Structure formats: C-alpha cells, structure tokens
Amino acid sequence: MNENSLEKEIIAIVADISGFEPEEITPKSKLATDLEIDSIKAIEIVVAIEKKYKVSVRDEDVPKIVTVSDTVAVVRKLLDQEPVSNVRS
DSSP: OOHHHHHHHHHHHHHHHHOOOGGGOOTTOBTTTTSOOOHHHHHHHHHHHHHHHTOOOOGGGGGGOOBHHHHHHHHHHHHHSOGGGGOOO
16 A cells, blocks of 8 residues: 555545545644544544554554654554564554
C-alpha cells in the first residue's frame, strides 16, 4: 500500500469518527485541537485502525500520536513489521 492511499484511508477513519469532512482534514491536522478528538474518540480511532489493518497499536504509543501524519507514520511502521508481531493475543 502506498503512502498516499494509506493517508487517505486514515483520513477517512478520522473523518468518520470526528464528524469532520475528509476534505477538512490534512496530514498536519492536530487530532485534539483541530479535530476535537477527545480520549474516547482517540480510542475509537485506534480500534478502527487495529481492525482495518490487523495491527496492534501499543498503549504507550497513543499519546505520541498528535497529528494525522503521526497516525499514518505509526500505521506504516506497524504494517512494515512482521505480521506475527502485530497480532494481539
């Protein structure tokens, strides 16, 4: 999956949960301040990403995700790892 299509898919997930239109969301959009993502919505986004990409986002990585671009980078890193290491037991 190329970076552009991954970014578009992540933006679609964020848009669905945040209520913002995809066209309003950019890679530099800050989840909390620009998109009004609270802790509950952040968990919803993480769960949606984990289900869609069959990856596991570590709890300690969640606070490091500030922008849409950060989200894409975390997902890209997880997708580039061995599939077995991404499955949560």
